[in-house]
Amino acid sequence: MNNNQHIQLLINHINQDVILDNDVIKKLSSIIVFNELNKKEFLIEPGETADSMNFIVQGCMRSYYLDENAQEHTLQLGIEEWWINDLYSYLSRKKSRMYVQALEKxxxxxxxxxxxxxxxxxxxxxxxxxxxxxQNAYVAVQERVIDSMSDDAYERYDNFRKSYRNIEQRVPQYIIASYLGVTPEFLSYLRKKHS
Amino acid sequence: MNNNQHIQLLINHINQDVILDNDVIKKLSSIIVFNELNKKEFLIEPGETADSMNFIVQGCMRSYYLDENAQEHTLQLGIEEWWINDLYSYLSRKKSRMYVQALEKxxxxxxxxxxxxxxxxxxxxxxxxxxxxxQNAYVAVQERVIDSMSDDAYERYDNFRKSYRNIEQRVPQYIIASYLGVTPEFLSYLRKKHS
DNA sequence: TTCCATTCTTAAGATACCTTAAGTTTTTTC
DNA sequence: GAAAAAACTTAAGGTATCTTAAGAATGGAA
Incomplete structure (x- = not known):
């Protein structure tokens, strides 16, 4: 795929919500920066400030942070045609406390x-x-608060699989566990129990 | 207190973030609607659409939703000089699934x-x-996701007391429990254990 | 002031989830 | 293709939190 096809992917994505004419497409194209990350490479690390909106053309990424016990907690996962960022840092222009990392090239x-x-x-x-x-990002985060209060771990896993069917196979299970808020061992146990 | 003093409270609050000149204050004042709610009265109920931003001049409110088991989960609490809403409904213009309720007159x-x-x-x-x-609302919700994954119930309660010192005394404990995501019995147990 | 409703506490037994540790499978690297 | 690293599973024992149920305290209404 060449860059024009990649830009077309973004345009089609945006067109699902608003209508862009050719003039606007040209203006938008002119500010685009391509960035290629290797597996495990970081887009953002704690202390940096998120200074762009980032659209995944090809690959898989996540954002996560480390708690006081150096435990990873995954906040967001994304694949092709998703946006990935530390929106807090981007919007507030403050330093990030998160990692945003490529899980594939x-x-x-x-x-x-x-x-x-x-x-x-x-x-x-x-x-x-x-x-x-x-707005959608706000709603998604609020949904997680609601889920974490009303659902047990298996229900959350089940919801996750329904919402992120395409992502599940591409992401290691310990990362899914860190997204659901359980240990990898417990997720493994749940999967066996319900299989 | 009269209405002018109430408006002044709002103006002072807004002035903490941006500077308003007299002309702007006049314009803003002209769109204000006062609304008085009795204890337990609802501002928003499921199925309605939030169509205003709501600033608490005097009193105490919360937003909550009911899960499949009719369990209450409190999402937001507010007192004087806080904003209260179902921001999802307000921003998306979709029907709310939440209750927004006065806990005092x-x-x-x-x-x-x-x-x-x-x-x-x-x-x-x-x-x-x-x-x-x-933006602040987004950050606050994200903080809750992070907290719910990294902290145990007593830590969350302790954080709550630090962040909402003035609110704690005015709100029944079962509502605080429903904010923290634990049963009232367990919160009672935690309070005794750490006292 | 009394009564009824609401809220809070206590405690016992149950369940969800964690910790540790070891072994197995899969993936990456050279 | 072999060795090393990463990821996954299993299982035993422990802790956090829930459920139920009953009684005590508090608050509001008459």
Whole structure:
């Protein structure tokens, strides 16, 4: 695949929510930065500030943080046509406390914050699109709070498999466990019990 | 207290984040709606759509939802000078699945969405202010996900007391339990054990 | 002031989930 | 293709939290 096809993937994705004309597509294309990450490579590490929106063209990524006991907790997973970021750092412009990492060799389209914000002024559709994305991110996080309070671990795992059918096979189980908030051993036990 | 003093409370609150001149204050004042709720009265119930931003002038409120087993789960608590809402419903304009309820006789200042959005166009400071509030809401929810994965129930209770010192005394313990994600019996047990 | 409803506590027994440790399987590296 | 590293499984024993049920304390209404 060449860069034009990659850009087309992004345009099609955005077109699902708002309509972009050719002029806007040209403007948007002009601020795109491609970034290729190897497996296990970090896009963001604690102390850095997230300064772009990141669209996965090809590959698989996650964001996670380490608690006081150096335990990993995965906050977000993403594959092709998902956005990945530390949205907190991006929005607040403060230093991240998280890692954003490639789980496979991954190709990203990045939209730098400063140039994107200039585009918002000229192109309300782009502004609307990211407003919707940020709303969705809020809803997704709130859903997790709700789930973590009302569901037990197996129900959460079951929900996860339904919502992320394509992701499950590509991600090690210990990372799924760290997303669900259980130990890998307990997830393994649950899988056996319900199989 | 009279309405002008109540409006002043809101203005002072907003002034902590952005600077409003007299002209803006006049415009903002003109869209304010006061709303008084009795104890246990609902501001929002499932099926309704949140159509205003709601600032607590006096009183205490919470938002919660019921899971499949009719268990209450408290998502947000607020007292004087806090905002309370179902932000998901407000932002997405979809029907709420939550209750937003007064825990005491409560006086609100409401800013209707349609008029507020008109103001955003004229007054970027107001738009910025709510952008910051929504960012903060996102961060707060994400903090809860992180806490629920890394802390045990007593740590969460301890964090809650530090963050919401003024709220703890005004809210029944079973509601705090439903915020922390534990049973009231277990919270009672924890309090005794650590006292 | 009394009564009824609401909230809080206590305790016993049950369950979900964790810790540790060891062995097995799969993936990566050279 | 062999060796090393990473990921997964199993199982035993422990801890955190829940369920149920009953009684005690508190608060609101008449």
């Amino acid at each position: 991954t190709l990203l389209i990045q939209l730098p914050r400063l140039e994107l914000e200039k585009l918002y002024i000229e192109v309300p559709e782009i502004s609307n699109f990211f407003r919707i994305k940020i | 409560t006086l609100l200042i409401q800013l209707p969405r349609l008029e507020l959005e008109k103001l955003y166009i004229e007054v970027p400071e107001i738009s910025n202010f709510f952008r910051i509030k929504i």
